[in-house]
Amino acid sequence: MSRVKATIAVLTALWMMKHVGTLAWADDCSDESNNDTVNLGVLTVSSNSADPVGTVLGSKETGAYNGGKRLAGCFRDYIEEWRYFDGGAAVDGVYQTTLPGLGVRVTHQDHDLIVPFDLPRGGSLANRGHSYVKVGLKVDVVKTGAMSSGQWSVPGGLLLLGKIKGEEEFAYLKLDAINVEASSCNVVTPSVNVDLGQHLKSDFNGIGSSGAVTNFQIRLQCDASMGVNVQLDGDATVGANGVLNLNGDSTASGVGVQISRNGEPVQFGQPINVGQSIAGTFPIDFEARYYQTTAQVTPGKGNATATYTVTYY
Template sequence: MSTTIRHLILFGLLTLAPIMPTMVHAAGTTCSSPIIAMVTGPAINVSNNAAIGDVIGTLTTSFPGGANPNCTSTGTPGGNVYFGGGFLGSAPDLGPTYGNGGHLYATTIPGVGFRVNITGGSSIFWGYIPSPFMPYQITTGVAARQVLVELVKIGPITQGGALSGDIAYFQMTDSNGAYTTRYVTYQWSSSVVVTLKSPACSVSTPSVKVGMGVVANPHVAVGQTFDPVDFNVQLNCSVGDVGQSTSVYMTISDATNAGNTSNILNLGASSTVTGLGIQLVRNGTPVSFGPDSAVVGSQNQFSVSSTTGGTINIPFTARYIATSNTVTPGVVNAFATFTFAYQ
């Protein structure tokens, strides 16, 4: 994964609000087809410095195609056949510790568990699952539910990954056991990814001015370089979790000619001198210019370093390079931009 240096990965919380059935029914019960509800969300950036038992993310769910659970019954209201249901966990049950009144369940990522909180609608099913079987003496009915899936740190988080598998389900059963169905099943979407907190960097020298000085000798050979001036670009990077590092990449672009991929910077329109260009040198080698892109691996992008946090200094040398055997005196202005990406 790559991103520009200006975009940090931050922990966020989302709420989810699916439509959930309560219960229903008497004799002659029929329900619409079982539903699979996918729990979705952006990548969750977690810190291993969080305390055991802390909520490290809250996720959202959705019904495919806007489906709405519905059950009907031909029975008579007030009859003696009950129909009810309850919310149950599908993943390995870790027991009530950190369940906040319910149970905690395992994910496929070591150190990360989850709990499911039912809110809204009738208070019959409020709270954290598992919820008990609750009988109803109702002919028909569905009720809106809010379901919060909370990720909880339960141990050292040594790796990230994509969450997968079943989370929980809502099961409906009549009092005689004649009708039982797993009516709604919640599953992790492939988009739910947990990543460990890595160092994130910001540019502390967003604008750099380099004074090149006056050319003393107008008679030069093509390709001759002279009058070097050192300058520095600096990044400040936050400290990530133990064992996490960030690889930093940089692209320098010609602001006058965006298509320039050579190692000679074009002079700006306000320049009046002729016969000169400017080179930027890093580690003894002229830098070739590339497109202004934050995608890792873009043309003429180069690796700066890998960091676990702290300050990164990137030294350069700017120098004149003769593009003609004769230099005409005048004003020199040239402009370059730099873009960072990290992975």
């Protein structure tokens, strides 16, 4: 799974101290808390370019807000509103930032509702209705497309707010910035031709005998310290480890092509961990040789084909 590292360098969610709004509290509604600050600190995430859109790269939760005590309320029915700072909509629950591929989703965990949303609240003169955040808010950083390095800074540092409709805001969520570092590996050798040379029939003296080894490489261009797997697939010979059957256009018979790494035959269809990448060109070494598969060898042209898949993380 080819990886893209993303670092939310400063993910700080703050329920801000009371903000002076353009509206005043009505006589039947009021703010009920001055303990409004929750700091989520720093969140570091990693993504992989093979991950589908919608993958959650990292999450952080506020926990109970104001000790689970009430934040605001009214002596009447009212609507509790939660909105992003710019009033923007969310597509499939995800708010798209101005950084390509980077989205944010905020969930009010008390009600399992995703911002933006409206929540009806009941209240009366005899029984005041209240707004709470007893469980917390959950911030998800979501992949929305191809990602690249960059930074998203929230204008004014304010991500979203909660308010009573027609009244003042009573809660704020602050997010300073999300920094993204894109890390990747690219294949330098999409096609590798390995010349096994010419061999005499007499070089093979029975099933399991083999010709001289030819070394070859799959080369990648990578960022440093990325885990890399390589998987080889092909028409494998039954009963012979790491041996490919010859292609149909071959005129030779009785042999196949064995592929090894560090002297050990590969297992086709199984990922091979080749360690951590180095910055720049990262070569992955293999060996190939002809391998006798039947009692009788017929001279001629002998070609075999394998495909390889590289994943990184």
